Amino acid sequence: MVTSRLPDGRVPVVLSAHDQNLIATDAHAVLDYLDRTPCEVAQVAAQLTATRRLRRHRAVLRAADRAELTDTLCALADGREHPLIARSSRRERARAAFVFPGQGGQWPAMGADAYNHLPAYRAEADRLDDVLQRGGMPSALPFLTTPADTATVSQQELHSAQFVHAVALAAVWRSVGLVPDLTVGHSLGEVAAAYVAGVITLRDAVAVLAARARAIAATAGRHGVAVLGVDPADVDGLIAATPGWLELSAVNASRSVAVAGESSAIAAIAALHAASAAHISAAATILVRDVLTRVLPLQPND
Secondary structure, three states: OOOOOOOOOOOOEEEEEEEOHHHHHHHHHHHHHHHHOOOOOHHHHHHHHHHHEEEEEEEEEEOHHHHHHHHHHOOOHHHOOOEEEEEEEEOOOOOOOOOOOOOOOOOOOOOHHHHHOOHHEEEEEHHHHHHHOOOOOOOHHHHOOOOOOHHHHHHHHHHHHHHHHHHEEEEHHHHHOOOOOOEEOOHHHHHHHHOOOHHHHHHHHHHHHHHHHHHHHHOOOOOEEEEEEEEOHHHHHHHOOOOOOOEEEEEEEEEEEHHHHEHHHHHHHHHHOOEEEEEEEOOOOOHHHHHHHOOOOOOOOO
């Protein structure tokens, strides 16, 4: 129950709606409730606070007792001005989300500028990299800060680098006062999103990264997936021009698609569109979930 009162001893009662005309409708509904239910002003205020989302158009009534509450509600329902009613239609602060992508968009030295020029990024990257190495993962810094041949980069290195890059960038935003209201992750990005949100510990995150990297490396098989930076409408032509079995697997964005098929065909389509081929990975011939189940500990460590 709302127990705090304003300096004049009255209790604030808030009504809000996405359309200002609906506030009068709400006022009528509360008046009807008061006619049927014996309750105090604080009880009404607490119920409205607990059950109603705060929306753009708002009216705050100040009432010391049921009589004042009824009087202000009647004025609100009738569209009349009242000295104990304050209105506002200023927009709520937009919520901020940190969105963490999956594999496919990484490139060698993608963190070089941030590591060299942003102290918050460098400090967080160094901290995370130390924990990753102590957890048996390779250092993320060579891939993040220096050019490299992607063909020689292991899944463990890619996992380490993408996680460190994502979390370190989140630290940069936080260092300038931008704190997320929510985090969202896709695929590998889910690990970073969960860690930044505080849902899992860093130790848990490292365990998942290591297990996921081993699982993907163990599922090479005869098939694969390529992420291409092309318009979905253009991918059929690329598939038709490539020998072997291929199919459109997913549309990631307006100019990002995933194509799945035989390994030789995947290599060929990537070469055909080398300038836009962002990522090639092995497709699972066994379920990655089964591999993760075997390699992750049954009980999480603190």
